[in-house]
Amino acid sequence: MRFDVITLFPELFEPFLRCGINRRAFESRQVDVRLWNPRDHAEGNYRRVDDRPFGGGPGMVMMAEPLWRCLQAIRADRAEPDDSRAPVVLFSPIGDRLDHGVVQRWADDSRGAVLVCGRYEGIDQRFIDACVDRQVSLGDFVLSGGEIAALALLDAVARLMPGVLGDEGSHQQDSFNPALDGLLDSPHFTRPEVWQGPRGPMAVPEVLLGGHHEKIGRYRREQSLTLTARLRPELLDHAQGADRLDKADLDFLRRQKLL
Structure with missing residues (x-):
């Protein structure tokens, strides 16, 4: 299965994919993780991906257009039929709680998912409304970004793959x-x-x-x-x-x- 991760900090994932027993899943491509930086799809000399929120308020908001272009590049690379496209998942405090049942369903779904890791004050709601299929949360607290939540999901899915753990029955207990x-x-x-x-x-x-x-x-x-x-x-x-x-x-x- 394949997970495409949209993140401003792809370097956070690299040591995780190389360390620990779960690296077997990533090295074998049982869980194929590909990292995409929306800055690569932003315009201008500064590759800007965020701006001030309309209506005022603290913080910055990730812009819809760079995220959309990044998602389009992923869709083109995946070359999936429209009726079997991998879902787009945003990690957000308002999302459904991540639990074992959710992880197991992803482990059984060969499509994987496109994982969107937000940053700053949030993401332009128009991108969420137009492109996101599901929002997922680790719990009732706020992180600086979605990367930690994405790593948690990838770790939980990887350990359910055949041959990853030393004992095939380990995760069943x-x-x-x-x-x-x-x-x-x-x-x-x-x-x-x-x-x-x-x-x-x-x-x-x-x-x-x-x-x-x-x-x-x-x-x-x-x-x-x-x-x-x-x-x-x-x-x-x-x-x-x-x-x-x-x-x-x-x-x-x-x-x-x-x-």
Whole structure:
């Protein structure tokens, strides 16, 4: 799949595409990332891409025309039929919240997307109305630009690609994954068995050392249920409403007074 990123700071993406385990997805072009700077499509000696807002107010606004020309160059390079064009996605505080379901849908869509990273006070609304198919947000806060949000999306999609993670089943045990019924993941432990930490000796839970896979599985499930009930109860409600909790899950939650 291909992601075209419209950004004034393409250099922010370059180390990300070369580092970490997810680089396998980018190097293999399973996730083909191409960077486009709207300044290359602006007019004048200064290649200006922003101007003062009509009506006054602080900050500057990205102009519609350079963004439109950049998008047109991307469309020409993609050479897609009109009925199967990749969607244009703008990262914005007013957008839909990015979650696992959204990421999974993009991972399953070979078209990818055109990702627009805004800067300054915002983008001329006329470009948004004419060209943007969807707006996406990381949460209820404001970033200096859309690049961090774009990197988050690319990272989340890349790790779902076959062969990217060392263990094919690794992402299926992540929080929010349907394989985990949309619950939070359980805690993880590694060597040493007893860690001499700042609170004194802290041991790995005994059940994880016994090699009894059924008991380990049940322990992890109960930890997942406990964390979800305490930290994200709406996820537990959704799992229950979708009949994803079995009798053992429900009995455990009732015993712990978590349901």
